[in-house]
Amino acid sequence: xxxxxxxxxxxxxxxxxxxxxxxxxxxxAATSVWMLTSPMLFLALNLLAAIITQPGINRRPGLLVxxxxxxxxxxxxxxxxxxxxxxxxxxxxxxxxxTEMLADVRQGPWHRGALEQVNFxxxxxxxxxxxxxxxxxxxxxxxxxxxxxxVREQIVxxxxxxxxxxxxxxxSFNKGFAPVLTWTPETGEPVTGxxxxxxxxxFEYKQDSEWTPPGSKPIxxxxxxxxxxxKEQSWVLDGRKAKGVLVVNNGERRVExxxxxxxxxxxxxxxxxxxxxxxxxxxxxxxTLYGLxxxxxxxxxxxxxxxxxxxxxxxxxxxxxxxxxALIGNRTVKA
Amino acid sequence: xxxxAEMPWLWAGLLAYAGAMAMAFRGVWRVSNGGVxxxxxxxxxxxxxxxxxxxxxxxxxxxxxxxxxxxxxPFVNLFELLMSQLFSLGLVYSIIYWRVPVLRPxxxxxMPLIWLLGSWILMLEPADSRLPxxxxxxxxxxxxxxxxxxxxxxxxxxxxxGVMLLRTVPRFAGLLKQMPDEVLDQMxxxxxxxxxxxxxxxxxxxxxxxxxxxxxxWSWDALETSAFLTxxxxxxxxHARLSYKIPSRIGALAILAIFxxxxxxxxxxxxxxxxxxxxxI
Numbered sequence: 001x002x003x004x005x006x007x008x009x010x011x012x013x014x015x016x017x018x019x020x021x022x023x024x025x026x027x028x029a030a031t032s033v034w035m036l037t038s039p040m041l042f043l044a045l046n047l048l049a050a051i052i053t054q055p056g057i058n059r060r061p062g063l064l065v066x067x068x069x070x071x072x073x074x075x076x077x078x079x080x081x082x083x084x085x086x087x088x089x090x091x092x093x094x095x096x097x098x099t100e101m102l103a104d105v106r107q108g109p110w111h112r113g114a115l116e117q118v119n120f121x122x123x124x125x126x127x128x129x130x131x132x133x134x135x136x137x138x139x140x141x142x143x144x145x146x147x148x149x150x151v152r153e154q155i156v157x158x159x160x161x162x163x164x165x166x167x168x169x170x171x172s173f174n175k176g177f178a179p180v181l182t183w184t185p186e187t188g189e190p191v192t193g194x195x196x197x198x199x200x201x202x203f204e205y206k207q208d209s210e211w212t213p214p215g216s217k218p219i220x221x222x223x224x225x226x227x228x229x230x231k232e233q234s235w236v237l238d239g240r241k242a243k244g245v246l247v248v249n250n251g252e253r254r255v256e257x258x259x260x261x262x263x264x265x266x267x268x269x270x271x272x273x274x275x276x277x278x279x280x281x282x283x284x285x286x287x288t289l290y291g292l293x294x295x296x297x298x299x300x301x302x303x304x305x306x307x308x309x310x311x312x313x314x315x316x317x318x319x320x321x322x323x324x325x326a327l328i329g330n331r332t333v334k335a
Numbered sequence: 336x337x338x339x340a341e342m343p344w345l346w347a348g349l350l351a352y353a354g355a356m357a358m359a360f361r362g363v364w365r366v367s368n369g370g371v372x373x374x375x376x377x378x379x380x381x382x383x384x385x386x387x388x389x390x391x392x393x394x395x396x397x398x399x400x401x402x403x404x405x406x407x408x409p410f411v412n413l414f415e416l417l418m419s420q421l422f423s424l425g426l427v428y429s430i431i432y433w434r435v436p437v438l439r440p441x442x443x444x445x446m447p448l449i450w451l452l453g454s455w456i457l458m459l460e461p462a463d464s465r466l467p468x469x470x471x472x473x474x475x476x477x478x479x480x481x482x483x484x485x486x487x488x489x490x491x492x493x494x495x496x497g498v499m500l501l502r503t504v505p506r507f508a509g510l511l512k513q514m515p516d517e518v519l520d521q522m523x524x525x526x527x528x529x530x531x532x533x534x535x536x537x538x539x540x541x542x543x544x545x546x547x548x549x550x551x552x553w554s555w556d557a558l559e560t561s562a563f564l565t566x567x568x569x570x571x572x573x574h575a576r577l578s579y580k581i582p583s584r585i586g587a588l589a590i591l592a593i594f595x596x597x598x599x600x601x602x603x604x605x606x607x608x609x610x611x612x613x614x615x616i
Contacts, residue, residue: 007578014571018564025560086551134465158468159547170550284550292552296539304532311525
């Protein structure tokens with residue numbers, strides 16, 4: 001145990017962690033999860049051994065608390081890397097969240113969550129813009145079904161995430177418009193869905209997309225928007241106030257549709273129901289968050305307490321009188 | 336260079352810092368020439384303190400004028416970061432200079448280090464900035480304030496380490512001569528210990544802010560990686576010093592290296608990273 005508490009091993013662990021941190025720079029997900037967790041667990045063992053065997057640590061309350069806090073950070077940070085979950089998704093207005101829409105999923109090998117039980121529906125959103133297209137606050141309405149059958153409304157956005165089942169849902173800067181379309185084939189049932197256009201206003205002049213109806217030729221869409229956007233003045237992006245004309249082109253005809261209008265195309269009828277919106281979210285899950293915070297604060301408080309006592313027993317030559325005494329004393333010695 | 340309202344205040348503040356630096360050197364020069372009474376050495380220190388405080392007040396005016404003009408604090412571009420650091424380093428150092436008189440000769444190292452930032456900011460355009468939505472968060476204030484205290488303590492430690500090394504030059508051999516290397520070494524590391532406390536608090540506050548603002552508390556971006564390596568190097572330095580007998584001048588070099596790393600974290604990272612923090616968009 002004493003060997004495990006060696007200060008040489010501590011320095012070795014620190015150097016190992018520094019190298020791992022350097023290798024994880026910019027994209028820790030691109031490296032093995034053990035890259036960072038191994039030195040953390042190694043340091044946790046070293047800390048534990050030192051706490052148990054070193055009187056220099058376990059007989060000094062501040063230092064003891066500091067090392068316990070550090071031990072907690074090492075263990076929890078390692079567990080966090082093994083159990084984390086991250087993903088992105090886009091959600092249209094009126095649509096319920098589903099795990100099928102997730103993209104860029106990254107997770108630790110020990111992740112066990114209840115994401116399937118998350119249930120909410122996207123409402124409207126607004127985004128403030130300052131002159132010069134500088135993005136301000138985002139407010140996104142989410143609708144949460146309650147046990148009694150009612151629906152609770154919540155506004156999230158920027159630094160106010162939606163917290164469900166331990167998962168944190170953050171709005172992203174990615175958002176745009178989505179025409180709601182109904183395709184009625186010549187034979188068969190009508191199908192309604194949304195067509196997510198590129199992010200707005202980032203791609204203001206590239207609001208186009210393509211869709212191929214079952215058994216038919218591809219259709220190109222272009223959305224001509226009127227959102228009240230002006231570059232020179234403050235502006236609020238609000239899908240409820242926006243209007244959009246949908247230009248439909250199947251290679252043979254070009255038709256402009258207002259909401260509620262439809263066009264007959266080879267193989268079926270396409271109806272532009274209404275203009276809707278979509279917004280991007282980022283999911284973050286780490287069960288160690290609060291524990292890490294408490295451990296970190298505990299460690300810092302312990303360290304501060306230790307130094308407070310240490311410095312109080314050995315004060316600096318603080319007062320001018322003592323300074324003068326020191327100078328005069330020095331000269332006297334020299335003389 | 337673009338002329339904006341805060342520039343005259345900035346120039347005046349830098350001039351006051353330059354005056355403090357010149358007086359600090361003159362005072363040390365006279366003392367090290369020998370035959371100078373204690374009263375003289377203390378009187379030059381008063382003028383140095385006055386010049387630093389004047390610089391701090393003038394820089395506070397510069398920051399206030401810019402804040403009023405742009406409607407937000409100095410948190411975004413390099414010009415603002417340098418200006419606010421010039422203010423905070425001067426403020427913390429003036430308090431230490433006032434309250435711990437025995438450390439005053441360190442001004443011959445500390446003021447040139449502060450002036451490194453001063454000469455740098457003179458080469459930058461005072462470009463206007465806009466506050467990203469992720470910056471409207473109270474944890475940002477805690478993170479930035481704690482970081483400034485951390486860097487200030489690092490600076491004082493670097494100043495004392497610099498004195499230890501400077502004393503190897505004959506002209507400065509008498510600098511702080513009433514304090515042997517061992518005592519200076521102890522004091523310098525004491526400031527590094529304080530720096531470690533505030534660095535730790537800065538990282539905790541930054542992690543909470545990042546979790547709120549960008550949905551992750553740590554993502555190993557350029558600034559976070561560099562800040563973590565700085566924290567680790569301070570911890571390793573303190574740990575090594577407690578565990579082994581390290582010569583004070585080697586310790587001084589280690590402190591200067593750590594200060595260099597902290598300096599790079601603050602002011603170098605923007606040069607090899609698209610944005611200081613990954614989420615700043």
